[in-house]
Amino acid sequence: MKKHTVVSLRRQKAEGDRIAMITAYDYTMAKLMDAAGVEMLLVGDSLGMVMLGYADTLSVTMEDMIHHTRPVACAAEHAFVVADMPFMSYQASVEDAVRNAGRLMKEGRAHGVKLEGGEDFCPHIRAIVAASIPVVGHLGLTPQSVHALGGYRVQGKSVETAQKLMDSARAVEAAGAFALVLECVPAPLSAKISSELKIPVIGIGAGAGCDGQVLVGQDLLGMFSDVTPKFVRHFAEAGNLMSEAFAAYCRAVKSGEFPAAEHAWDMDPEILKHVR
Numbered sequence: 206m207k208k209h210t211v212v213s214l215r216r217q218k219a220e221g222d223r224i225a226m227i228t229a230y231d232y233t234m235a236k237l238m239d240a241a242g243v244e245m246l247l248v249g250d251s252l253g254m255v256m257l258g259y260a261d262t263l264s265v266t267m268e269d270m271i272h273h274t275r276p277v278a279c280a281a282e283h284a285f286v287v288a289d290m291p292f293m294s295y296q297a298s299v300e301d302a303v304r305n306a307g308r309l310m311k312e313g314r315a316h317g318v319k320l321e322g323g324e325d326f327c328p329h330i331r332a333i334v335a336a337s338i339p340v341v342g343h344l345g346l347t348p349q350s351v352h353a354l355g356g357y358r359v360q361g362k363s364v365e366t367a368q369k370l371m372d373s374a375r376a377v378e379a380a381g382a383f384a385l386v387l388e389c390v391p392a393p394l395s396a397k398i399s400s401e402l403k404i405p406v407i408g409i410g411a412g413a414g415c416d417g418q419v420l421v422g423q424d425l426l427g428m429f430s431d432v433t434p435k436f437v438r439h440f441a442e443a444g445n446l447m448s449e450a451f452a453a454y455c456r457a458v459k460s461g462e463f464p465a466a467e468h469a470w471d472m473d474p475e476i477l478k479h480v481r
Contacts, residue, residue: 206242206282206283207283208282208283209244209245209283209284209285210285210316211285211317211339211383211384214244214245214285214383214384214405215383215403215404215405217244217405217416217417218403218404218405218416223416223417223418224244224245224405224407224416224417224418225242225243225244225245225417225418226243226244226245226246226247226287226407226417226418226419227243227245227246227247227419227420227421227422227425228246228247228248228249228251228252228255228419228420228421228422228423229246229247229248229277229280229422230248230249230252230255230256230273230277230422231273231276231277232276232277232279232280233280234422235276235277235280235281235284236280238284238422239280239281239282239283239284242283243284244283244284244285244417245284245285245286245287245407245417245419246277246281246284246285246286246287247287247288247289247319247419248270248273248274248277248286248287248288248289248313248315249289249319249421250262250265250270250289250291250292250348250349251289251348251421252265252269252270252273253265253269254431254432255421255423255429256273257269261348261351262291262292262348262349262351263292263349263351264292265289265291265292266291267291267294267305267308267309269291270288270289270290270291270294270309270313271308271309271312271313274286274288274309274313274314274315275312275313275314278313278314278315278316279314281316285316285317286314286315286316286317287315287316287317287318287319287341288309288313288315288317288318288319289318289319289320290302290305290306290309290318290319290320291349292349295320295326295329296326299328299329299332302320302326302329302332302333303329303332303333303336303338306318306333306336306338306340307336307338310338316339317338317339317340317341317383318333318338318339318340318341319340319341319342319343319386320333320340320341320342320343321343321344321347321348321349321350322342322343322344322347322350323344323369323370323372323373323374323376323377324372324373324376327376327377327379327380328380330342330377330380330381330382331380331381334380334381334382335381339383340381340382340383341382341383341384341385341386341407342374342377342378342380342382342384342385342386343385343386343388344360344370344373344374344377344385344386344387344388344390345360345361345370345386345387345388345389345390345411346358346359346360346388346389346390346410347388348388357389357434358389359389359390359391359410360388360389360390361390361391361394362391367391367394370387370390370394370398371394371397371398371401374387374398374401374402374406375401375402378402378403378404382404383404383405384404384405384406384407385398385402385404385405385406385407386406386407386408386409386419387406387407387408387409387411387415388408388409388410388411389409389410389411389434389436390408390410390411390412391411391412392411392412392413392414393412393414395408395411395412395414395415396412396413396414396415397414399414399415399416400414405417407419409436410434410435410436411436420436420437420438421437424437424439425437425438425439425440425441426439426440426441426443426444427439427441427442427443427444427445428443428444428447429444430444
């Protein structure tokens with residue numbers, strides 16, 4: 206299995222080979238995803254909700270992102286690892302953006318970074334790319350702007366907002382991003398944007414016309430039930446299986462069934478006689 210790079214991912218778009226991307230936040234899950242052939246692993250700031258129990262992504266820190274990115278990168282023998290730039294790690298200045306993107310690469314061992322926003326953040330994208338750091342853009346529903354957007358809502362449903370999304374996508378590409386995530390965008394608009402851009406467009410709640418798809422790993426496994434967006438599909442009910450296993454373990458411990466003799470080490474009884 207080959208190592209996926211910005212070059213191979215662009216080639217996939219050109220050849221019509223759709224890209225599979227999943228979020229990962231730890232070594233064990235990332236290793237399983239990588240072995241399954243997932244081409245891109247996203248260490249999303251969604252870890253704030255999925256792993257840390259926050260109501261949104263806004264409280265996620267650079268330290269959180271670095272901490273979770275490093276083990277994913279260690280597991281990724283083949284996949285291209287992208288780390289989200291968390292809220293206020295790049296918004297204040299271009300200098301902050303470059304410095305923190307560099308931390309995700311150097312300390313987190315990411316292969317690239319992702320940041321939300323359109324034209325206003327093109328100077329940040331250009332500067333990060335100039336520092337030899339691959340960038341993935343993110344448009345549509347941008348969770349770090351949830352309060353400004355008035356909640357988690359589909360974006361681009363009017364002529365004005367659809368045109369703004371198209372213009373922003375072109376601007377992000379021109380600024381040097383090598384890929385773009387579209388979140389909660391009407392399927393026909395996402396398909397049009399994907400056909401217009403030369404870079405891969407990865408959809409989440411954006412229909413089948415994109416060049417690839419991304420889902421939160423715990424969502425597709427049926428492990429996270431706090432929020433279930435319309436675009437989520439459970440490819441397994443691992444959450445139920447895990448709950449059953451945990452309950453079975455509790456019963457076995459309480460009944461004394463576990464651990465059994467085969468799970469323990471014996472010793473010479475003569476030795477025990479001398480233990481006072």
